[in-house]
Amino acid sequence: MEQNPFKELAALDEGASLEFKRSLSDSDKICQTICAFANTTGGLVVFGIQKQGRKPIFAGIGDTDAAPRELQNWIHNNLRPQLRYSLDTARLEGRQFVLLAIEPLPLSEICSFKHGVWRRSGSANIELSGEHLVAFLRERGMLSFEELHSPARLEDMD
Secondary structure, three states: OOOOHHHHHHHOEEEOOOOEEEEOOOOOHHHHHHHHOOOOEEEEEEOEEEEOOOOOEOOEOOOOOOOHHHHHHHHHEEEEEOOEEEEEEEEOOOOEEEEEEEOOEEEEEEEOEEOEEEEEOOOOEEEEHHHHHHHHHHHHOOOHHHHOOOOOOHHHHO
């Protein structure tokens, strides 16, 4: 009997490029994940699967017709710049699932959500601020040393 590739995907652990969401109930957390994936190496969000430890629970989502439209609206209305992504639906054991694949942004761009910048670190979404944001912008070649603010004063010079 051939193995179902969807079950193989569900057997993987969440990480830098994979996240499982039980539902579409928390739009802010979903948008943070999308933003974080776009700012790193891209990734896949699978809706309808919940992990308890290493065991996947195939809960499915209720309305796969409305879910892609809802996700598209969240992406287009809340994330900047516009992202490249693909949406797909799948059916397994009578339940429906949505798969959202996010492409990484080019290094010359950063994704923001609600005026925040997020990046993926392992299976966590990290909001960048302060020195972490400066370092991220430098990594992407968007900020040079000459553009940094210095606390030095003219009187400090020898």
